[in-house]
Amino acid sequence: MKFKSTAISHPNIxxxxxxxxxxxxxxxxxxxxxxxxxxxxWTKTTVEFxxxxxxxxxxxxxxxEGTAKERVIKFIDRFRNQVNTTLKAKVVSENNFPMSSxxxxxxxxxxxxxxxxxxxxxxxxxxxxxxxxxxxGSGSACRSIPDGFTEWLTGTCNDDSYSVSIANSEYFEIYxxxxxxxxxxxxxxxxxxxxxxxxxxxxxxxxVNENLNFVRKSIIDxxxxxxxxxxxxxxxxxxxxxMNSGLFYWEPETLKIMKEVWNLRKNxxxxxxxxxxxxxxxxxxxxxxxxxxxxxISELNFEILESKPGGKARVIKEDLF
Amino acid sequence: MKFKSTAISHPNIxxxxxxxxxxxxxxxxxxxxxxxxxxxxWTKTTVEFxxxxxxxxxxxxxxxEGTAKERVIKFIDRFRNQVNTTLKAKVVSENNFPMSSxxxxxxxxxxxxxxxxxxxxxxxxxxxxxxxxxxxGSGSACRSIPDGFTEWLTGTCNDDSYSVSIANSEYFEIYxxxxxxxxxxxxxxxxxxxxxxxxxxxxxxxxVNENLNFVRKSIIDxxxxxxxxxxxxxxxxxxxxxMNSGLFYWEPETLKIMKEVWNLRKNxxxxxxxxxxxxxxxxxxxxxxxxxxxxxISELNFEILESKPGGKARVIKEDLF
Numbered sequence: 001m002k003f004k005s006t007a008i009s010h011p012n013i014x015x016x017x018x019x020x021x022x023x024x025x026x027x028x029x030x031x032x033x034x035x036x037x038x039x040x041x042w043t044k045t046t047v048e049f050x051x052x053x054x055x056x057x058x059x060x061x062x063x064x065e066g067t068a069k070e071r072v073i074k075f076i077d078r079f080r081n082q083v084n085t086t087l088k089a090k091v092v093s094e095n096n097f098p099m100s101s102x103x104x105x106x107x108x109x110x111x112x113x114x115x116x117x118x119x120x121x122x123x124x125x126x127x128x129x130x131x132x133x134x135x136x137g138s139g140s141a142c143r144s145i146p147d148g149f150t151e152w153l154t155g156t157c158n159d160d161s162y163s164v165s166i167a168n169s170e171y172f173e174i175y176x177x178x179x180x181x182x183x184x185x186x187x188x189x190x191x192x193x194x195x196x197x198x199x200x201x202x203x204x205x206x207x208v209n210e211n212l213n214f215v216r217k218s219i220i221d222x223x224x225x226x227x228x229x230x231x232x233x234x235x236x237x238x239x240x241x242x243m244n245s246g247l248f249y250w251e252p253e254t255l256k257i258m259k260e261v262w263n264l265r266k267n268x269x270x271x272x273x274x275x276x277x278x279x280x281x282x283x284x285x286x287x288x289x290x291x292x293x294x295x296x297i298s299e300l301n302f303e304i305l306e307s308k309p310g311g312k313a314r315v316i317k318e319d320l321f
Numbered sequence: 322m323k324f325k326s327t328a329i330s331h332p333n334i335x336x337x338x339x340x341x342x343x344x345x346x347x348x349x350x351x352x353x354x355x356x357x358x359x360x361x362x363w364t365k366t367t368v369e370f371x372x373x374x375x376x377x378x379x380x381x382x383x384x385x386e387g388t389a390k391e392r393v394i395k396f397i398d399r400f401r402n403q404v405n406t407t408l409k410a411k412v413v414s415e416n417n418f419p420m421s422s423x424x425x426x427x428x429x430x431x432x433x434x435x436x437x438x439x440x441x442x443x444x445x446x447x448x449x450x451x452x453x454x455x456x457x458g459s460g461s462a463c464r465s466i467p468d469g470f471t472e473w474l475t476g477t478c479n480d481d482s483y484s485v486s487i488a489n490s491e492y493f494e495i496y497x498x499x500x501x502x503x504x505x506x507x508x509x510x511x512x513x514x515x516x517x518x519x520x521x522x523x524x525x526x527x528x529v530n531e532n533l534n535f536v537r538k539s540i541i542d543x544x545x546x547x548x549x550x551x552x553x554x555x556x557x558x559x560x561x562x563x564m565n566s567g568l569f570y571w572e573p574e575t576l577k578i579m580k581e582v583w584n585l586r587k588n589x590x591x592x593x594x595x596x597x598x599x600x601x602x603x604x605x606x607x608x609x610x611x612x613x614x615x616x617x618i619s620e621l622n623f624e625i626l627e628s629k630p631g632g633k634a635r636v637i638k639e640d641l642f
Contacts, residue, residue, distance in 0.1 A: 203520035240561030
């Protein structure tokens with residue numbers, strides 16, 4: 001038996017962030033989070049189970065070794081165990097987005113790997129099951145499984161911590177303009193940073209449900225103003241909690257772009273920012289304002305990558321041979 | 322009866338900040354704060370009670386009108402009431418530090434006004450009584466009354482909220498290098514900002530006593546490392562609480578200087594930052610490192626104002642005629 005399948009998946013940008021875990025190993029978060037898949041960016045992953053001599057993992061045309069490879073193989077083993085096979089795997093994965101975008105490839109990477117692996121082994125899994133499996137690879141990968149705008153329900157255990165779609169990718173045409181600040185590798189990985197609890201962390205938990213409620217409703221209402229207001233609030237909340245743990249992801253240029261976003265709003269151009277665990281700024285706006293916002297931010301000499309909402313993680317080619 | 326007296330007082334920089342009040346009118350804070358008087362900067366204030374036609378207030382050679390004048394006159398009235406006089410007052414006040422230093426003149430201004438007024442009217446007040454009176458003019462003014470490094474004890478009511486000296490100005494020779502970012506007037510006054518409570522504010526209160534204990538002890542131990550570490554921690558705490566209230570005092574250049582301070586420490590040059598409710602950065606270092614720190618920060622094209630610790634608010638000329 002030889003199985004092969006290819007899937008693509010989009011990375012996502014969180015409007016309400018995931019920060020802090022209930023369970024480290026199972027990656028069960030302390031709070032729900034809401035994100036949008038980034039349709040213009042993708043990871044394409046082909047998984048083939050065959051009578052190879054050994055497991056091989058190729059990421060962006062480079063053979064993976066060490067912990068990077070182990071993480072993928074350990075993940076693949078869950079699928080092999082389900083069908084009781086000892087066939088070796090060949091995993092070939094590629095991203096269309098540059099490192100400088102600051103977009104972590106782990107979310108789209110593990111989401112695509114989940115869908116491709118399940119498909120290659122003819123496992124007929126529900127979206128919920130796929131999301132749970134993707135989560136075990138990388139927490140936020142579970143949000144890249146469903147379509148469009150998704151919410152990760154924290155849950156209580158492995159079986160009920162997964163993501164659902166709030167609205168599909170066509171429902172609300174907003175754009176994420178990713179403003180790139182610099183290409184340096186960040187000093188501290190977000191996994192390390194997340195362990196550092198402090199009093200501000202609990203303050204964040206006290207208000208995060210309000211942010212979730214407003215953001216969820218704003219997506220359903222197609223209301224950018226509310227979405228952006230609470231996304232900014234949540235972003236500032238997460239980053240200030242981080243700062244109180246000694247984690248500074250902002251660069252001077254990050255603050256410059258944040259202030260330019262406020263400045264644009266003062267001048268009647270509606271846009272909002274959010275920032276992941278890195279220095280780049282995601283500027284959210286409607287289609288009608290996209291070119292104006294891009295023009296103004298380009299004047300400050302920053303490169304911009306744009307994306308509209310993206311669909312679910314899906315098989316794009318499936319070979320059974 | 323005609324009375325005249327001149328006093329000088331220094332502004333102060335807080336290592337553990339004052340943010341949030343128990344009592345708005347009496348300016349009783351929710352937490353203790355610790356600061357250092359800035360000896361190279363001063364306000365000189367002459368108060369004369371005489372049979373003038375009206376009260377006159379002159380600040381930096383300009384005649385004060387409106388609320389600025391009213392605040393001073395209302396303050397002076399407390400002193401007039403104590404001795405039951407209807408004599409009019411002439412107040413002439415001058416600062417030797419520029420607006421661009423971002424140093425509020427209210428602390429040194431009300432401390433000097435307190436000492437000059439009490440002296441002009443021959444009121445024999447204790448340091449505690451002077452500190453209480455100065456506090457009623459401007460909260461942090463009470464910290465500029467005692468010598469050197471002072472702690473404002475929050476207290477419970479008007480009579481027990483005042484500052485005491487932890488160590489005199491000669492005790493610990495540290496320097497404050499005030500790095501000036503820009504000269505624009507800040508958008509929101511700190512009094513307005515302080516009203517905005519949020520969950521992060523309470524998180525700050527939960528850890529501020531630890532910061533106070535370490536900073537107090539570090540002054541007594543002449544230990545810059547501990548002092549600076551906790552001053553930075555407290556500064557980040559206050560500013561992140563502010564950010565969660567929508568108050569951003571940091572400019573991109575502020576963050577640039579903060580990062581340069583961390584960079585200098587990585588390179589073995591010991592210095593630490595703290596930031597008040599404005600964009601300028603106060604860099605703390607020992608005398609032996611002062612020139613090196615100034616040189617490195619000047620290379621980034623910032624102007625620097627330096628100060629060593631300062632003494633108590635004091636009469637410098639006293640005329641009874």
